Amino acid sequence: MSKFIDRVVLQVRAGKGGHGCVSVLREKYKPLGGPNGGNGGNGGDVILEVDANVHTLLDFHFHPHAKAGNGKPGEGGxxxxKxxxxxxxxxxxxxxxxxxxxxxxxxxxxxxxxxIAARGGRGGLGNAALASRARKAPGFALLGEEGEESEVVLELKSVADVGLVGFPSAGKSSLVSVLSAAKPKVGDYPFTTLVPNLGVVSSGDTTFTIADVPGLIPGASQGRGLGLDFLxxxxxxxxxxxxxxxxxxxxxxxxxxxxDALEAELAAYKPALAADAVLGDLADRPRVVILNKADVPDAAELxxxxxADFAGRGWPVFTISAVSREGLRPLTFALAEMVRQYREAHPKAAPTRPVIRPVVRGDSGFRVERDPELEGGFIVHGERPERWVHQTQFDNDEAVGYLADRLARLGVEEQLAKLGAESGAxxxxxxxxxxxxxxVSAGVDMVMTGRGTDPRLDQTERISAAERKHASRARRGLVEEDEVVE
Known part of the structure; x- marks a missing residue:
């Protein structure tokens, strides 16, 4: 017998992005082939999709961890x-x-x-994509990003047109079984129904769904009995x-x-979602009163x-028997008419033409604040600078220099200077x-050095901007290498 699960806690983890590749073309007669390292593949997403053939969250109850595939690293050539x-x-x-x-x-x-419950991390760029005028053959690549990871709660709320409410053993399951093809468990003891049962009812040209909600009792809106589990x-x-x-x-x-007791519980319960509140609180929904078990003589008299009491409240009243099926036909037509009126008052939005827009991946801004724990320290907050740090190989001086260039172009260096940051902070x-x-500034001409190194990070032989400019001009043949730099 399958279990009905309508609330689960799910751990979702998207795939990691693959690392970029560091490679240089090496072929005969092509000593300066240039960088040809490919980019890493993006990590996979964790996606939730509604399926009409799925009716419970049972699978996630037994398998509460979901992880997408990782991207593959880039390669040479x-x-x-992938x-x-x-x-x-x-x-x-x-x-x-x-x-x-x-x-x-x-x-x-x-x-x-x-x-999309969790987005995959982006793959790192290979050195071919990082080549520029200043870096002809980068000796580094960017690392792939980590995928998003979080804990989400999945709650199922039945999508039905008519909801049956009543005390335990009032005959709700029996009524669903005779109005539709659903076959819920029926017994002569309280709380026979432990899970909601849905049935499809056809009446004339109208087809609607009916939900048998487990028996409610006073205090259900505060969690008594099955309470909030099924309200x-x-x-x-x-x-x-x-x-x-x-x-x-x-x-x-x-x-x-x-x-009256159940009306008080319905009035006390408030929909959790604004979309559900459009229908109004439960106390404001249209009502029908179904007086069941009319096949018993005393029950028919009662x-x-x-x-007359219920009719005086403006509610339609129907006397039926789910056993003998007395009064079911007028009840079915009345429910179908109320559903039809609701659908006319709340038409479904017409399908619109899909619009494709670029996906925004985080804010491009940042902010700098003083570090309360480190004297003279600062903390930089922002999606882009934090992502750049995660992409950097800190055992590669050239990669660290590239990070410094990116932060300077973003304005982090300037902001730190405005806040009074000193060298070594x-x-x-x-x-x-x-x-x-x-x-360590951005936008300067790089002195040609070995791959994986950056002369700006050499604390023992730091060169001046004039020397960098002179070295650049010497490479282009505009000045002699041994010419004195003023």
Whole structure:
């Protein structure tokens, strides 16, 4: 027997991006072939998609960890690494995705609706893509980014047109079984139904779904009994139908008090999503009162006595018997008409032509603040500088110099100087702390050195800007190498 699971905690982890490749073309008669290292492949995404054939979150209950494929590293010969495979997870219609802080991230309604729960890391650039006028043959490549990792909560809210509410053993499951092809468990004891049951009902030209929600009791809105576990399955219902047991022998219970007790619980419960609140609170939904078990003589007399009370509230009242099927036909037509009126008042949005837009991957800005823990230190916050640090090979001086150039072009160097940072001040970006050297500036001509080195980072033989300019002009034949630099 399969279990019905409507709430799970899922650990999602996207794939890592592949590292870029450092390679130089080496062929006969081509001593200066140039860099040809390829880029790393992007990591795969973790994607949630609504599937009409999935009705429970059972798979995620037994497999709560989901990880997408990693991107492959780049190779020589300008060969880019393979992209990591996306992980597609099928979820039932009406699944709500909630973040670690309790915020609603997505409300998945309709077959084919998708949501990217974790984005894969971007692959690092190879040295072929990093070549420039200043760096003819870079001796470094960028590292691939880590994929996103988070913990999300998946909650299922049934998407039904009519929701049946009532005390335990009121006959809700029996009613679903005779109105539709659904075959829920039926028993003569309380709380026989432990999970919501959905059935499809056809009446004339209208077809609608009906949900049998497990029996509610006073205090359900505060979590008593099955309480909040299943009240959320009523949030999307357009019509609420009270199924009243007119043959109960429990002392202190009668149809009017039963309905009043449940109305108080419905009024106390508030929809969690703004999209569900468009229908109004549960207390504002259209009502139908179904007086069940009319096949019992005493129950039929009691139903006749209380019908006027409910009709006085403006609610349609139907006396039925799920066993003998008495009164089911007019009830079915009435429910179909109420659903039809709701659909006319809330038409579905017409499908729009898809618009393709570039995906924004983080803010390009940054901010610098003083480090409260390190005296004279500073912390740089921002998606781009933190990502650049993660892409850098710190055992490669040329890669560190490239990072310095990027930070300078972004304006980090200038901002540090404005805040009074001095040479050697500890600066933290992401999880890396380094000593700031304002002399390492961007946009200068590089002196030709061995791959993997950067003369600007050589603390013992730091050259001046005039010397760098002279070396550049000497390479172009504009001046003699041994000419004195003024």
């Amino acid at each position: 300008d060969r880019d690494g 992209q990591g495979e996306d992980l597609l997870l099928k979820v039932p219609d009406g699944t709500v995705v909630i973040g670690p802080d309790g915020d609603v991230l997505a409300d998945l309604i309709g077959a084919g609706t998708t949501y 959320r399955h009523l949030e999307r219902c357009a019509v609420l139908a009270h199924v009243v047991d007119c043959a109960t022998l429990e002392p202190g219970r009668d149809p009017v008090s039963d309905v 139903a006749e006595m209380v019908s 500890p600066v933290t970006i992401g999880d890396v702390t380094f000593d700031w050297e304002p002399q």
